Amino acid sequence: MGVDLELLIFTAASIGFIHTLLGPDHYLPFVAMGAARRWTTGRTLWITSLCGLGHVLGSVVIGFIGIGIGVSLHRLEWFEGMRGDAAAWLLTGFGLAYLAWGLKKAWRAHPHTHEHFHVDGTLHEHRHGHEGLHLHPHPHPHPHPHPHPHTNPGAERVQPANITPWALFVIFILGPCEPLIPVLMYPASQHSVWGTAAVVLAFGAATIATMNAVVYLGSRGLKRLPLATAERYSHALAGAALSLCGLGVLFLGL
Numbered sequence: 085m086g087v088d089l090e091l092l093i094f095t096a097a098s099i100g101f102i103h104t105l106l107g108p109d110h111y112l113p114f115v116a117m118g119a120a121r122r123w124t125t126g127r128t129l130w131i132t133s134l135c136g137l138g139h140v141l142g143s144v145v146i147g148f149i150g151i152g153i154g155v156s157l158h159r160l161e162w163f164e165g166m167r168g169d170a171a172a173w174l175l176t177g178f179g180l181a182y183l184a185w186g187l188k189k190a191w192r193a194h195p196h197t198h199e200h201f202h203v204d205g206t207l208h209e210h211r212h213g214h215e216g217l218h219l220h221p222h223p224h225p226h227p228h229p230h231p232h233p234h235t236n237p238g239a240e241r242v243q244p245a246n247i248t249p250w251a252l253f254v255i256f257i258l259g260p261c262e263p264l265i266p267v268l269m270y271p272a273s274q275h276s277v278w279g280t281a282a283v284v285l286a287f288g289a290a291t292i293a294t295m296n297a298v299v300y301l302g303s304r305g306l307k308r309l310p311l312a313t314a315e316r317y318s319h320a321l322a323g324a325a326l327s328l329c330g331l332g333v334l335f336l337g338l
Contacts, residue, residue, distance in 0.1 A: 100290030115302035120322035135256035136292035164260035171259035172333035179326030186319030
């Protein structure tokens with residue numbers, strides 16, 4: 085099976101590369117969220133790799149279960165398609181929720197001015213947003229910070245941004261690798277453990293490497309763009325990117 089195995093390994097790697105490159109949902113969410121959350125390049129690539137691993141292993145497990153119980157290729161592909169729709173809806177829903185949160189955050193961060201009159205007749209004004217705590221520069225012997233009445237100091241602990249890596253990981257575990265199933269079934273049907281492992285490793289390595297390469301290039305390119313004026317809307321834009329990826333998978337077959 086030497087020649088056949090080499091061909092299968094090459095085919096699996098090629099499919100992993102093309103499948104990933106043609107699917108923007110494999111990399112755009114990480115570029116967008118990395119920029120919005122100001123993740124370091126290392127952290128962005130680590131999260132990308134973790135989600136990519138879950139993405140591949142999810143389909144491998146489903147494929148092995150299907151092969152073990154004798155499910156036909158047609159039914160496995162149908163089930164993978166159902167998983168794909170579920171993952172796309174989850175990505176869309178999470179993106180829309182993040183978009184709404186990002187718009188709210190952008191609105192609260194909009195700077196505005198307050199005027200204050202003091203008993204001695206002086207007038208002063210200060211400019212601030214509604215994000216977190218802010219100081220009122222009153223001439224008080226013991227100045228202290230106090231929160232704006234519309235601010236919840238504990239809000240940062242429960243905002244969607246803090247669960248983003250885990251949400252992406254769960255979504256990518258559910259997301260299928262449909263092209264892997266037919267390539268996986270041949271060596272498995274020949275009872276070749278080494279052949280099956282080699283096909284999985286080739287497909288997984290190509291998929292994760294391609295995801296990381298595109299995410300790295302996309303993140304580097306994004307940093308070179310003059311986006312300072314849009315920084316306040318970075319979270320909203322990231323949410324829009326996630327939801328568009330999900331909708332693209334659902335209705336355009338991306």
